[in-house]
Amino acid sequence: MTRTALTTxxxxxxxxxxxxxxxxxxxxxxxxxxxxxxxxxxxWSHWLFAAQEYRFRTSASTLxxxxxxxxxxxxxxxDQDLRLLLDGGLRHPEDRFVADLAMGLxxxxxxxxxxxxxxxxxxxxxxxxxxxxxxxxxxxxxLGQRLERLRLGRQSAPYxxxxxxxxxxxxxxxxxxxxxxxxxxxxTVHFFEADASRFEDWLGSVGVTARTGPDTKVELDYRFLQExxxxxxxxxxSGVLNHTYGLRGQLRHGEWxxxxxxxxxxxxxxxxxxxxxxxxxxxxxxxxxxxxxxQTVTLREVNERDDPYYAVLGRGPPNLKWRLxxxxxxxxxxxxxxxxxxxxxxxxxxxxxAPLARSSGRLYVEARADDLGTRGPFLRASxxxxxxxxxxxxxxxxxxxxxxxFTAPRFDAEVGTYYQRFKYDYYRDxxxxxxVRTTFAGGSFKxxxxxxLRARYVFERFDRDLHAVYLTASQVx
Numbered sequence: 019m020t021r022t023a024l025t026t027x028x029x030x031x032x033x034x035x036x037x038x039x040x041x042x043x044x045x046x047x048x049x050x051x052x053x054x055x056x057x058x059x060x061x062w063s064h065w066l067f068a069a070q071e072y073r074f075r076t077s078a079s080t081l082x083x084x085x086x087x088x089x090x091x092x093x094x095x096x097d098q099d100l101r102l103l104l105d106g107g108l109r110h111p112e113d114r115f116v117a118d119l120a121m122g123l124x125x126x127x128x129x130x131x132x133x134x135x136x137x138x139x140x141x142x143x144x145x146x147x148x149x150x151x152x153x154x155x156x157x158x159x160x161l162g163q164r165l166e167r168l169r170l171g172r173q174s175a176p177y178x179x180x181x182x183x184x185x186x187x188x189x190x191x192x193x194x195x196x197x198x199x200x201x202x203x204x205x206t207v208h209f210f211e212a213d214a215s216r217f218e219d220w221l222g223s224v225g226v227t228a229r230t231g232p233d234t235k236v237e238l239d240y241r242f243l244q245e246x247x248x249x250x251x252x253x254x255x256s257g258v259l260n261h262t263y264g265l266r267g268q269l270r271h272g273e274w275x276x277x278x279x280x281x282x283x284x285x286x287x288x289x290x291x292x293x294x295x296x297x298x299x300x301x302x303x304x305x306x307x308x309x310x311x312x313q314t315v316t317l318r319e320v321n322e323r324d325d326p327y328y329a330v331l332g333r334g335p336p337n338l339k340w341r342l343x344x345x346x347x348x349x350x351x352x353x354x355x356x357x358x359x360x361x362x363x364x365x366x367x368x369x370x371x372a373p374l375a376r377s378s379g380r381l382y383v384e385a386r387a388d389d390l391g392t393r394g395p396f397l398r399a400s401x402x403x404x405x406x407x408x409x410x411x412x413x414x415x416x417x418x419x420x421x422x423x424f425t426a427p428r429f430d431a432e433v434g435t436y437y438q439r440f441k442y443d444y445y446r447d448x449x450x451x452x453x454v455r456t457t458f459a460g461g462s463f464k465x466x467x468x469x470x471l472r473a474r475y476v477f478e479r480f481d482r483d484l485h486a487v488y489l490t491a492s493q494v495x
Contacts (some may be wrong), residue, residue, distance in 0.1 A: 061111055062108060062109065062110060062111060063108075063109045063111070064106070064107065064108050064109070065106060065107055065494075065495075066104070066105070066106035066493075066494075066495040067103075067104070067105040067106065067492070067493070067494055067495075068102070068103065068104050068105075068492065068493045068495070069101075069102070069103040069490055069491065069492040069493075070100070070101070070102055070103075070490065070491050070492075071100070071101040071102075071103070071488060071489065071490040071491075072098075072099075072100055072488070072489045072490075073097075073098070073099045073100075073101065073486065073487070073488050073489075074096075074097075074098050074486065074487045075096070075097045075098075075139055075484065075485065075486045075487075076094075076095070076096045076097075076484075076485050077094060077095050077096075077139060077482045077483065077484045077485075078094045078482055078483045079094060079481070079482045094482075095139045096128065096139075097128065097139040098126075098127035098128045099124060099125065099126055099127060100124070100125040100127060101122060101123065101124050101125075102122065102123040103121075103122050104119065104120070104121050104122075105119070105120045106118075106119050107119065113160055114159070114160050114161075115157065115158065115159055115160070116157070116158045116160070117156070117157045117158070118154050118155070118156055118158075119152075119154065119155050120152075120153040120154040120155075121150065121151060121152045121153060121154075121155070122150075122151045122153065123148065123149070123150050123151075124148065124149045124151070125147065125148045125149075126146075126147055126148075126149075151209055152172055153172070153182070153209075154171075154172055154173060154174070155171045155172045156169055156170060156171030156172055156173045157169070157170055157171055158170075163191075164190055164191055165188065165189075165190055165191075166189045166190065166191050166198070167188060167189050168186070168187075168188045169186065169187045169188065169202075170185075170186050171184070172184050172207065173185075173187060173202075175187075175202060175221075175223070176189075176200065176202060177200055177202075177223065177225055177227075177237060177239050178223060178225070178239045178241055178262075178264050179241075179262075179264070179282070181206060181221060182206065182207040182208075182209075183202075183203070183204040183205060183206045183207060183221060184204045184205045184207060185202065185203050185204015185205060186202065186203065186204065187200070187201065187202030187203075188200070188201055188202070195229060196228065196229050196230075197226065197227070197228050197229075198226070198227050199224070199225070199226050200223075200224070200225050200226070200227070200239075201222075201223065201224045201225075202222075202223050203220070203221055203222030203223060204220070204221070204222075205219070205220060206219045206220065206221050206243075219243060219244055219245045220243070220244040221241060221242065221243050221244070222241065222242050223239055223240060223241040223242075224239070224240055225237065225238055225239030225240060226238050226239075233269060233270040233271065234267070234268065234269050234270075235267070235268045236265075236266070236267050236268075237264075237265070237266040237267075238263075238264070238265050238266075239263065239264050240261070240262070240263045241261075241262045241263070241264075242259060242260065242261055242262070243259070243260040243262065244258075244259055245258040245259070245260065260284055260285060261284070261285055262282065262283065262284050262285075262289075263282070263283050264280065264281065264282045264283070265280065265281045266278070266279070266280040267279050267280070273298075273300070274297060274298050274299060274300070275295065275296070275297050275298075276295065276296045277293075277294070277295045278292075278293070278294045278295070279292065279293050279294075280292045284315065287314070287315050288314055288315075289313065289314060289315045289317070290311070290312065290313050290314070291311075291312045291314070292309070292310065292311045292312070293308075293309070293310045294307070294308065294309040294310070295307065295308055302346075303346065303347040303348065303349070304344075304345065304346045304347070305344075305345055306342075306343065306344045306345070307341070307342075307343045308340075308341065308342050308343075309339075309340065309341040310338070310339070310340050311338070311339040311340070312336075312337075312338050312339075313334065313336055313337050313338075313339075314336055315336060316334065316335050316336060316369070317334045334375060335366055335367070335368070335369035335372075335375050336366070336367045336368050336369060337364050337365060337366050337367055337375070337377075338364070338365045338367060339362075339363070339364045339365075340361070340362060340363060340364075340408075341360065341361075341362040342360050342361045342362070343358055343359075343360035343362075344358070344359050344360060345357065345358045345359075352390065352391060353387050353388060353389045353390045353391065354387070354388045354389055355385070355386065355387050355388075356385070356386045357383070357384070357385050357386075358382075358383070358384040358385075358386075359382070359383045359384075360381075360382055361379070361380070361381050361382075361410070362379075362380055363377070363378050363379030363380055363407065363408060364376075364377060364378055364379075364407075365377045365407045365408050366407075373450045374442065374450055376440065377406050377407035377408075378404065378405075378406065378407070378439055378440065379404070379405045379406065379407055379408055379409070379410060379414075380402055380403070380404055380405075380439070381402065381403040381405075381410055382400055382401070382402040382403070383400060383401050384398070384399070384400040385397075385398070385399050385400070386398055393426075394424045394425055394426050395422075395423075395424050396422070396423055396424070396425065397421075397422050398419070398420065398421045398422070398434065399418070399419070399420050399421075400418065400419045400420075400436075401416065401417075401418050401419075402416065402417045402418075402419070402437065403415070403416055403417075404416075404417060404439040415453075417437035417439075418437075419434070419435060419436040419437060420434055420435060421433065421434025421435070421436070422434065423461075427464070428463065428464045429461065429462060429463045429464065430461055430462050431460070431461035431462075432458075432459070432460060432461065433458070433459040433460075434457075434458060434459075435455065435456065435457045435458070436455075436456055437453075437454070437455055437456075438453075438454040438456070439452065439453065440452055440454075441454040441478075441480070451480045451481060452480065453480060454478055454479070454480045455478070455479050455480075456476060456477070456478050457476075457477045458474065458475065458476045458477070459474070459475050460472065460473060460474030460475065460488075461473065468493050468494055468495055469491065469492075469493055470491070470492050470493075471490070471491050472488075472489075472490040472491075472492070473487075473488070473489055473490075474487070474488040474490075475487050475488075476488075
């Protein structure tokens with residue numbers, strides 16, 4: 019048996035065998051897909067979250083309200099996939115050592131998407147019958163004193179822009195609670211990079227964090243990126259080196275105001291500026307938040323601004339993004355109510371609009387009601403106005419969204435509908451579609467303390483009708 023086959027069989031059997039060995043485990047809340055809560059023991063603590071999912075999708079061409087903005091409508095298709103997710107870890111009773119593992123195994127059941135074929139539902143994972151992705155595999159030593167921590171293995175960048183890499187990171191304390199140095203580096207990981215080459219890039223970073231008081235924090239970092247860039251025709255060239263640097267500051271004023279600001283540069287040019295603030299008035303159960311983000315340069319396909327999971331977005335022209343949200347909550351004997359109102363969007367600057375880089379704006383009002391009459395029932399409703407860029411006076415369109423459901427410790431259910439002005443399909447080819455109306459229904463049931471079963475149906479209409487069914491079983495052990 020090959021190593022790949024052995025790994026696949028072990029990963030598939032592990033979540034089935036462990037529940038039998040720990041059927042009497044104490045109850046624990048279901049964690050997120052890549053995060054679980056450790057269970058304390060008298061000595062070492064450990065945790066394991068496992069999920070198995072079956073996904074069925076089918077698409078049919080239609081004359082729906084939306085339409086593709088990049089390519090002609092694809093032909094009718096069907097796709098079936100299985101996914102296994104494992105997230106676990108081990109922790110020393112005094113936190114001197116922590117180990118983490120997060121991985122996903124994908125199996126293309128029908129194998130319809132072969133290399134070189136055009137398919138709307140095709141995934142980057144369909145190049146092989148099975149694909150193993152390791153999101154995290156690291157060990158961390160917490161040594162105290164000057165060398166506070168040392169982390170080895172596959173990990174996320176602890177400072178600066180988001181990145182996943184295989185390597186090492188560490189932190190050295192210069193002044194307790196006031197000044198520390200950090201460094202990390204290794205081989206980057208792009209799980210869905212649109213590049214025929216399997217080789218990745220290199221990064222390295224050093225920096226410092228400083229606290230001038232309990233309410234202020236400043237972070238300065240430098241990073242280099244050694245990139246391999248694809249050329250037209252599939253060729254590649256190495257040796258593209260970026261020097262990047264960043265400055266971030268955080269300020270807290272009492273318990274009601276938090277502010278942040280950041281600058282990011284690439285080589286000799288300032289690439290990004292951002293400001294943000296959150297104000298919370300606890301006595302009035304009200305608050306506001308605002309964010310401004312300005313990208314001042316055009317960024318390439320592969321660079322630190324791209325999400326490490328989806329480095330396929332193409333060139334990004336200069337743009338300005340903004341978000342303003344105001345909210346008010348009210349608790350009564352009949353339930354808990356909240357209202358949000360806001361404005362967000364993106365404006366392309368000094369460039370023409372193009373697929374994946376469009377100016378858009380959105381004004382919205384959202385209302386939420388929880389525990390209506392009794393614990394469990396909830397209702398969500400919103401009304402949105404979508405328009406181009408930052409001009410809300412231009413002709414736009416209004417789109418309502420609505421959902422209702424019930425939550426309880428052992429089961430939950432929800433049904434609803436929502437609208438997206440633009441939507442991107444991250445399959446083999448990134449595809450942009452407009453005016454997507456999504457209707458969904460789903461729920462979960464917890465028959466055992468360690469087992470939860472979930473089902474979800476999704477219907478999308480744009481230039482085609484897309485139906486999707488998800489069946490999931492998850493375990494917390």
